[in-house]
Amino acid sequence: MNLSRRSVVKVGAVGALGAALAPGVASAAPGPEPLPQPEELPTSANGWTVETRSNSVSTVWTRPVAGTGLEVDVRIGDVEAILVHVVRRFHYEIEEIPRVDLSGWQPLGKVSRDVPASNLASGTAVRIRPGSRVKGGFFPLQEVVLRDVLADCEGVVRWAGDDEAVDESLFYVDVGPDDERVRRVADKFRAAEATPGRGAGAPVDVQSRSRQRRAEALTDVQRSA
Numbered sequence: 001m002n003l004s005r006r007s008v009v010k011v012g013a014v015g016a017l018g019a020a021l022a023p024g025v026a027s028a029a030p031g032p033e034p035l036p037q038p039e040e041l042p043t044s045a046n047g048w049t050v051e052t053r054s055n056s057v058s059t060v061w062t063r064p065v066a067g068t069g070l071e072v073d074v075r076i077g078d079v080e081a082i083l084v085h086v087v088r089r090f091h092y093e094i095e096e097i098p099r100v101d102l103s104g105w106q107p108l109g110k111v112s113r114d115v116p117a118s119n120l121a122s123g124t125a126v127r128i129r130p131g132s133r134v135k136g137g138f139f140p141l142q143e144v145v146l147r148d149v150l151a152d153c154e155g156v157v158r159w160a161g162d163d164e165a166v167d168e169s170l171f172y173v174d175v176g177p178d179d180e181r182v183r184r185v186a187d188k189f190r191a192a193e194a195t196p197g198r199g200a201g202a203p204v205d206v207q208s209r210s211r212q213r214r215a216e217a218l219t220d221v222q223r224s225a
Helices: 005-021 078-094 116-122 140-152 180-193 209-224
Strands: 060-065 070-075 125-128 157-159 170-173
Touching: 060 078, 070 078, 078 125, 078 140, 078 157, 078 170, 078 180, 116 125, 116 170, 140 157, 140 209
Parallel strands: none
Antiparallel strands: 060 070, 125 170, 157 170
């Protein structure tokens, strides 16, 4: 064949292009860009997801505190069962709670997500007597009952009266959403409420030695945490 130099160059270029486009070769075109991942949802200090609203597209709803005439905004489900139990026992056994002295969920606002008060924004905390935050707001017998309530919760709930920055009005879930104790304690309270003569408000001897030992053991653990 009588081929000119120009023709040979053209044929070589076409062959190289075909090789580049052929499947299964090392020079294949790059794949699609990876899809962007959703941003991590913010959490409060205890690891539960912060909610921006209540009662609408939220895990936080206004729930009744049975037998007290009170309502509180809390995270529905297991957290609700636990915190409502705390509020009921406080109301029946420590001091009757006026409606204005009970609050739950509130927007995070400017509160740091590293502090216990941020747990209010995830619906995993309540304030009882918000104006009584400083140390020494309870009589000795009242604190005995309060310690028994905490022991009832098996370490799932912490009282901020034991925190370095004391806040005696704040009670909050002190474990994350994956802690199996949350479901176990909630189921215990639900079963008690469904059984006559048990549950919040049922007479208990908080000064019995067995209950006091249990409360003292938990107090030592939580104060040292």
